[in-house]
Amino acid sequence: MNAKRLLLSLSALSLVTVSLFASSSGQLQPPPADEGRVIENPDIPALFAGGSGEMHKFISQTLRYPADAVERNAQGLVVYTFIVEKDGTLTNFDLIHRADSSLNKEALRILQAMPPWRPAKYKDQYVRSKSYVPMYFRLNKNANAVARNTTTRSTNTIGKTNPDIANSEVYSIVEKMPEYPYGEKELAGFIAHQLRYPKEARQQGIEGRILCSFIVAADGSIFNIEVVQGLHPQLDNEAVRVLSLMSKWIPGENKGEKVNVKCLLPIDFAIDEEPIP
Incomplete structure (x- = not known):
């Protein structure tokens, strides 16, 4: 080549699967975006504090399945990309895979409520990096x-x-x-x-x-x-x-x-x- x-x-x-039966958490406003270069391939990628297991736990505890989505039996995959800033906050959310509009909004609310991530590192310096979180919404009584x-x-x-x-x-x-x-x-x-x-x-x-x-x-x-x-x-x-x-x-x-x-x-x-x- x-x-x-x-x-x-x-x-x-793995897709993050979220179900109807989960507790709720408050919504936070998105932090202001930091200026600076976004590193596409950092030496150490950004990570949710505690790893993917803790992230799954946070999502399930924060989720509030929208009532109108339940009525419509709405399910599906929602994927947002975002920037992990040098201080670990998440900014610049971009919806790249849509499901029901209510599910799209709920996925964004969950991401905006996340605590700061561990930022990426490049050449031993904290840098801005791009990441994404897929969430699969489904109605399942057994969860x-x-x-x-x-x-x-x-x-x-x-x-x-x-x-x-x-x-x-x-x-x-x-x-x-x-x-x-x-x-x-x-x-x-x-x-x-x-x-x-x-x-x-x-x-x-x-x-x-x-x-x-x-x-x-x-x-x-x-x-x-x-x-x-x-x-x-x-x-x-x-x-x-x-x-x-x-x-x-x-x-x-x-x-x-x-x-x-x-x-x-x-x-x-x-x-x-x-x-x-």
Whole structure:
């Protein structure tokens, strides 16, 4: 892939599933945005204080499922991106995957109520960085962290669909998350080797992040690849094509059983040459 450089930011991030039965917390106003450069790939990424487990706990305790959303039986995936400032406060919220309007507002309220994160570090200095939190809202009286595949789609770019998998139980938080069998470094290498930068997108100088989701089935197979946040039809299709080539993962486990788990994978496209006139 001469004259081109693909930067791959990989994270099989579990979806945060929130349910009807949770306590409430007050809403805070968003802090003022700090000026300064946003580091795309810090040495140490920003993190919710205490880790993802504490973040899940905070979200479940803060959630107030909107009454009108309950009446409409509204469910779905909401994803916001935001900037983690040098002091850990969250600013610049951007909704990149929508569900019901009431759920979108509730997800934003929860994010605005979060305590400061541990900021990212780059060259031993605290820096501004971009992050995101996906929240899957579902109405489940048992509140057992099971998610049905009722998410809305921001694009029509999908691959390797399997209706049987989609209509079965798909978990988003499990005791043991799925893993690429050879590690994240090898996964990045695999994607970089397989990816072919589409000519039209390269000529137009289109760069940025594509956020994909997929289901790791109980046997480790990859199904229902979707583009949650796209850039360009050619880039979106290329991302789905490459992810469709992935070999089986180590499946996720819950209570000792292998289960279907939905994961997110962001892929950054970058060109290290001038756009072709």
